[in-house]
Amino acid sequence: MSKKILIIDDSAVFRKVLNIHLKTAGFEISEASDGLEALKKVAETDFNLIVCDVNMPNMDGLTFVSKIRDDEKNKYIPIIMLTTESQEDKKRKGLETGAKAWLVKPFAPEQLLKAINKLIS
């Protein structure tokens, strides 16, 4: 059975790009446009991994990660942050909050797959 990945990003075009990339690699994909919508999806579905943007309206990525880490049922889902934020202090904060990897946009497709496969396996 395909592994399920949730993509969280406020740009519809960017979500579609990731969707095609990860679907082609054999994953089953769901999408959310911000942290709030993502929390609802996570409550409904068991995901194997989450790819999450940082700067989003309604609920940003770091708030989403900290909420997931406080949620008994979902606290161990691996989360990859995929963001434009390249500053070391932001990255450190993200990893301290509970993200497992921090990749910077524009992403290299191979690098993202490598990070996903490492965390899922």
Place this chain on the structure above:
Amino acid sequence: MEKAFKYRLYQSSIYNLATSLSQGSGLGTSVSLVDMVKSLAVKKGNIYEVDCELLDLLFDNNHFSRSILNGLQNVVKLFDESVELEKIDASEIYGEFPEMLKELEQSFQNRNLKLRFEDKGTTGTISVNPSKLFIAVEEIVINSLKFGKTGTEIIIQDFIKEGTYHILVSNEIDSSLYEGITPEKESLVLEPFYRIQPPADEHLKVSRFGLGLGLTMISYIVDCFGGEFKIQNHKSGDKVLVSAEICIPICG
């Protein structure tokens, strides 16, 4: 300018530019898309076979990249043009706003926002370039359009206070979604490429400058008239309002 301050400013501008270029749709997404096309394309003789969905996405995304570059061109053009000033009565300028902002009507409807003009019949001679002033006001209104709370009004009013003509645009924001312009961000938002929120694809169509340059260019235009541009938060009960104000000296 103090050296350390100068380089901090450079660092912040370049960081903001890098972030703006990589955010949302547009140039950053194109780079990833081309990488994907490269890895998925199948070469057959002189022809590459590529999934239609992937290429369609690349073509669609190109519109966003073009908008970003057009925005930069608009900035270059504005800096390049000479700003001829003319003496004109403020009431003439204010009277033109409803017609000038008509093009944005559909965008207002899409976000369930209303534009209200509080015409107080303010008169007084100012020295401005009317078409440039319209660009500045339009850009402020576009900003309100992006962040205004759904179902509320954007109010445009003018008045004279202590020898200065003021154009004030105010709108309520949804404080559960945005914090608006907090005091520490009042000057930062005027810096080139600085953004409080990531760009929304739907606003690229109406943005003249994009890339976090809108407020910078408003400030530049108003500066050409010897005036001042300010943007800040206000509390009104439990509401958070953002007010953007253009202040131009009245001619003596």
